[in-house]
Amino acid sequence: MNENEKRKYIKGRKLGEGTYANVYLGQLRTDPAVLVAIKKMKVQREQDGIAYDAVRELKFLQELHHPNIVELLSVFNSKDQNLNLVLEYLPLGDLESLIRDTDRVRYGAADIKAWMGMLTRAVWFCHDNFVLHRDIKPNNLLIAADGEVKLADFGLARSFADPGVNMTHMVITRWYRPPELLFGCRSYSGAVDVWSVGLVFAELIIRTPFLPGNSEVDQINRICQAIGTPTEDNWPGVSSLRSYAVPAEVYPVPDKKAWMDRFGGVGAEGVDLLCKTLVLDPNKRITAREMLEHRWWRTDPKPTRKEDLPRSKDDGAKKMGADLGRRPGAVEDENRGSKVARRLDFGAK
Amino acid sequence: MAAEDARYRQSSQYRLWSFSPVELATLREKSNALAKASISERMLSSNASRPASGANTPDGDATPTLPEFLTPTEEALLVTFYTSEVLRAGNHAGYRDAIKATAAVFFRRFYVTNSIMTYPPNDMVLVTLFLANKAEANFVNIGEFANKFGKKNAESILAGEFLLCQALRFAFDVKHPFRALKGAVMALRRIGGIDDKRINAAEHRAHEILCFSPLMTDAYFHYTPSQIMLAALSLADRGLVEQLIADTFHHVSPPGTSGPGTPMETGDAPPPPRRDTKSEDKATIIGAWIRDKVLGTIEACRDMLSKELPEERREHWASQDVFAAELKPLRKKLNKCRDPDRSNLLELHRRRREQARIKAETEDDDAEDRGAALADDGAVFGDAGPRDTKRRKVGKGLEDPFGGPL
Numbered sequence A: 001m002n003e004n005e006k007r008k009y010i011k012g013r014k015l016g017e018g019t020y021a022n023v024y025l026g027q028l029r030t031d032p033a034v035l036v037a038i039k040k041m042k043v044q045r046e047q048d049g050i051a052y053d054a055v056r057e058l059k060f061l062q063e064l065h066h067p068n069i070v071e072l073l074s075v076f077n078s079k080d081q082n083l084n085l086v087l088e089y090l091p092l093g094d095l096e097s098l099i100r101d102t103d104r105v106r107y108g109a110a111d112i113k114a115w116m117g118m119l120t121r122a123v124w125f126c127h128d129n130f131v132l133h134r135d136i137k138p139n140n141l142l143i144a145a146d147g148e149v150k151l152a153d154f155g156l157a158r159s160f161a162d163p164g165v166n167m168t169h170m171v172i173t174r175w176y177r178p179p180e181l182l183f184g185c186r187s188y189s190g191a192v193d194v195w196s197v198g199l200v201f202a203e204l205i206i207r208t209p210f211l212p213g214n215s216e217v218d219q220i221n222r223i224c225q226a227i228g229t230p231t232e233d234n235w236p237g238v239s240s241l242r243s244y245a246v247p248a249e250v251y252p253v254p255d256k257k258a259w260m261d262r263f264g265g266v267g268a269e270g271v272d273l274l275c276k277t278l279v280l281d282p283n284k285r286i287t288a289r290e291m292l293e294h295r296w297w298r299t300d301p302k303p304t305r306k307e308d309l310p311r312s313k314d315d316g317a318k319k320m321g322a323d324l325g326r327r328p329g330a331v332e333d334e335n336r337g338s339k340v341a342r343r344l345d346f347g348a349k
Numbered sequence B: 001m002a003a004e005d006a007r008y009r010q011s012s013q014y015r016l017w018s019f020s021p022v023e024l025a026t027l028r029e030k031s032n033a034l035a036k037a038s039i040s041e042r043m044l045s046s047n048a049s050r051p052a053s054g055a056n057t058p059d060g061d062a063t064p065t066l067p068e069f070l071t072p073t074e075e076a077l078l079v080t081f082y083t084s085e086v087l088r089a090g091n092h093a094g095y096r097d098a099i100k101a102t103a104a105v106f107f108r109r110f111y112v113t114n115s116i117m118t119y120p121p122n123d124m125v126l127v128t129l130f131l132a133n134k135a136e137a138n139f140v141n142i143g144e145f146a147n148k149f150g151k152k153n154a155e156s157i158l159a160g161e162f163l164l165c166q167a168l169r170f171a172f173d174v175k176h177p178f179r180a181l182k183g184a185v186m187a188l189r190r191i192g193g194i195d196d197k198r199i200n201a202a203e204h205r206a207h208e209i210l211c212f213s214p215l216m217t218d219a220y221f222h223y224t225p226s227q228i229m230l231a232a233l234s235l236a237d238r239g240l241v242e243q244l245i246a247d248t249f250h251h252v253s254p255p256g257t258s259g260p261g262t263p264m265e266t267g268d269a270p271p272p273p274r275r276d277t278k279s280e281d282k283a284t285i286i287g288a289w290i291r292d293k294v295l296g297t298i299e300a301c302r303d304m305l306s307k308e309l310p311e312e313r314r315e316h317w318a319s320q321d322v323f324a325a326e327l328k329p330l331r332k333k334l335n336k337c338r339d340p341d342r343s344n345l346l347e348l349h350r351r352r353r354e355q356a357r358i359k360a361e362t363e364d365d366d367a368e369d370r371g372a373a374l375a376d377d378g379a380v381f382g383d384a385g386p387r388d389t390k391r392r393k394v395g396k397g398l399e400d401p402f403g404g405p406l
């Protein structure tokens, strides 16, 4: 028991690198077929103590247990006092690589509906637990062996603030950042994540980032041109936000037809949902809960079963499948997954 | 409420930090006994290795005598006193209620599995307050933080931080009753016919109680946030809680049918579950049964909170007389029996760092990355909870940078 606990994992090759962590493949020593991801926080500057990112990620992953949120299995510290987070292993890459691989990966409305369903459930669950993710984007949406999409990277997350408590507006990767944050608003809600979800939705449809601004000013300009200029008419109070500034030319909010022309691939109901996530005024934007109640999910086509979703044609993912000696997503993977979870749970009943 | 409870059971507060009174007492007794044993061992061995003529051995060549150790009851009293210090320090710095409350909870959790004789409570007061700021998303600069409390250097705070994280088992989310109080106040307003002044007065008093009483007692270990909130509200105005409960249990659905309910669990995306009228009928019957159970729990929690009402802060914990009579002797005793090896966090931290450095130099760090075992890495938590009596045994095999839990 003691011995198992001590040498539970074998660390393997590096899977990826983020701004504040390196991620490695890991194996359970007692059962090398059980794979995990080990996220090793980079050495921190001594004077800051434990990094805020690590505190935030741990704080939320400890609490959020949901099929569409990456599962934290364990935590340990290495001899150099670095934190290591043991996460469920998500071998099939992320949504970004699927979106980008236009040559080899084909997908349709039913697939988008399945991916969006999983993303929306994850975001609803966060918000229902009073957690803002604040960095939703395609490459933070990782894919499990069975095709399930999992929201990852809670390094920027925080709990909903009480009214009157200011939060930083310097969150969310620029292309996915909502206008209220670009205007310096410091008291915001789950609507910031919903905007990001909307942009992921748009990107899934057109297979290229919808609003790839190259600066904050450019980002605002793009929003104005594509979605309309925020004004007191469509967003009461907007002009008193701290850094409210819009181009001189006032762009109208585009009509349904303009949206249909560009995003019609997901049908009229899909476009309706998309528009509602990209409403300028955060108070009028649809909530994650309301998204789940939208008619689109129940109109044809039905969302693709996760096992049948298109997969990355990346070498990495292919090799991974070969390593395992079976097709990724085979039924036994699912059993394996639940086995890992059982073995490594925190003792919850 | 049932739905809330189902959600609560997923929380680290429930999974890792909820105990029955007996379990909690056992854990504390164990921490006390282990501290006594290891401190004795250390004192004896350092005495033995010292030449008989050495300084600091007032007894000369006589067999070294061990000091009198704190009893678990004395430790508990000191932990509570220092919890009041955490709150006082938080007030001094002007932190939000949630930050102070989180710090107090961190502090009490830390001393469930660690003895106050092992790690100096004075230092841990600031360490918990510092980490609570991070956990509650309030950015603080460590230098400014230390300055606020008249500390010239911040190192001892950072030295304790990792130690605290480990003791907390890297669970930084504390579920407080503040949000539940707001919900209750809204529900009371919805009932209608209750004087707004009365509601406001009760809210104010309950909030004041929540900022002190549950933090100074073991309430967070035994009760859910809504139970604590209702207990505090009933101390403020019992009648309001009765109305609230009567109102709530009229509507509650039977247990088992009201889980948090993830909409769209399947790809088919059905809308979120709705209540049907049949279960509504059943609810009124089962509701009465739950109501009585809930009332009993709230009553017990209320008793606990009433032992540390906010007035105690002034009348008891800040009183010079009480301090001189009850706490000073204990602090004196603590000074004599504290762990000679760990009472200085900074020294301890330096020593461990140095050891880690030497180790790192003698080992090829790349080996680790190439698939060698994480043999020296300590799994801070696996499947053994603090409930698990084997936990400390497990801990012994780990490489705790501070030398193992005890």
Ligand SMILES: Nc1ncnc2c1ncn2[C@@H]1O[C@H](COP(=O)(O)OP(=O)(O)OP(=O)(O)O)[C@@H](O)[C@H]1O
Pocket: A015, A016, A017, A018, A019, A020, A021, A023, A037, A039, A070, A087, A088, A089, A090, A091, A139, A142, A152, A153, A155
């Ligand atoms: N559970 C996992 N399974 C497989 N690969 C993973 C997993 N978690 C992370 N990775 C890989 O490691 C990379 C970095 O991880 P992650 O994004 O969590 O780090 P980060 O420092 O938070 O990154 P960012 O710079 O995006 O904030 C990811 O892009 C992904 O390729």
